[in-house]
Every structure is written in structure tokens, then in C-alpha cells.
Amino acid sequence: MQSISARDAKNAFGRLIDMARAEPVAIEKYGRSVVVVLAVEEFERLTAKAKKQVATAASGRRPAHEG
Template sequence: MQSMSAKDAKYGFGRLIDLARSEPVTVEKHGRPVVVVMAVEEYERLRESADGGAASLKTSAEAAKRRRGTKQV
């Protein structure tokens, strides 16, 4: 898996998309991984193969928002 800084991802968004279409890319902020960007086909494959995938992804995102103290949408 490739990685890039958040700054590089911001200023090279087209490159990030190109890389993510071939393999997942970890985006790091202050040297720590914060997100993974992947092709939609890979995301859908993972979601379909996991038991309750969509529900667990949503639950994980909501839990992360609560930990950060952000308002849920």
C-alpha cells in the first residue's frame, strides 16, 4: 500500500485518485495514517464481503465522530 502526506494529497489530488485506482493509498497527517483512499470497486467488494459491512462502516464512522466530539450529520 502506498502512502502520502495530507499536503501532497491536497495539492496532488489527481495523482491520489490515479494511485488509488490501482491500490489503496494511506494519507498521513503529521506522520500518522488518518485515512485510506481506494477505488470504489474495491470498497464495494469489501463492503459486500463483510457481514453487515455497511452497518459496521457507518457505526465506526459515528463512533469516530463521537470520540472527536463533532456533530453527527
């Protein structure tokens, strides 16, 4: 995961978008990561996976191995 300062993210927002489409980007304030920007496709993949895990846990079944 790449990192970028909040100031650089603000000043080069288009670049941040391009970076986030390739891989998640941590935004740092005062040298500490505070948020992560990621592509909508990755967000949707992660939320779908989380929903599937919740549904599986609620049903009492063990999840199939995902790779």
C-alpha cells in the same frame, strides 16, 4: 499500500485518484496514517464481503472458505 502526506494529497488530488485506483493509499498527517483512499470497486468488494459475513453469522452457518 502506498502512503502520501495530506498536503501532497491536496496539492496533487488527480495523482491521488490515480494511485488509489491501483491500490489503497494511506493519507498521513504529522507522519501518522489517518485515512485510506481506495477505488470504488475495492470498496464495493469489501462491503459485499462484509455483508455476506454478517448474513452468514446471523444464520448460524459457518462461512465457506474464500480465497
